[in-house]
Amino acid sequence: xxxxxxKIWGLFRNPAVRRELRQLNPERDYxxxxxxxxxxxxxxxxxxxxxxxxxxxxxxxxxxxxxxxTGQFERHGQQRYDDxxxxxxxxxxxxxxxETGQRAIAHMNRITDSTAxxxxxxxxxxxxxxxxxxxxxxxxxxxx
Numbered sequence: 001x002x003x004x005x006x007k008i009w010g011l012f013r014n015p016a017v018r019r020e021l022r023q024l025n026p027e028r029d030y031x032x033x034x035x036x037x038x039x040x041x042x043x044x045x046x047x048x049x050x051x052x053x054x055x056x057x058x059x060x061x062x063x064x065x066x067x068x069x070t071g072q073f074e075r076h077g078q079q080r081y082d083d084x085x086x087x088x089x090x091x092x093x094x095x096x097x098x099e100t101g102q103r104a105i106a107h108m109n110r111i112t113d114s115t116a117x118x119x120x121x122x123x124x125x126x127x128x129x130x131x132x133x134x135x136x137x138x139x140x141x142x143x144x
Contacts, residue, residue, distance in 0.1 A: 087107060088108075
């Protein structure tokens with residue numbers, strides 16, 4: 001059974017999450033590490049990273065041109081954000097190899113420009129690994 005953690009008083013990080021992270025092998029347990037880091041350790045940072053990723057993606061010439069032609073950003077900007085957030089959350093929380101994760105990735109591939117999806121994913125995963133350590137995080141070398 002995979003442990004489910006709660007925040008102390010609903011706010012503070014749970015030390016048990018850090019203990020589990022220290023015991024995980026990055027090559028074998030990468031998906032669990034993603035779940036713990038995004039769900040318990042840095043949920044605020046990951047949300048900001050997704051927002052920045054979508055901002056960068058929407059600004060790319062191919063995506064901004066498509067959004068302008070279709071009017072999707074003007075008429076449904078919040079829905080675009082919400083849908084993308086939900087799809088990314090599916091494979092980050094359920095796993096890349098899970099049925100729901102595979103369906104979410106397949107759906108993202110169907111609905112996005114071939115350059116937009118990798119751009120969004122890279123922007124949502126790379127910034128946190130860059131700015132979380134600069135905020136005074138106590139992540140160990142194996143965690144960052």
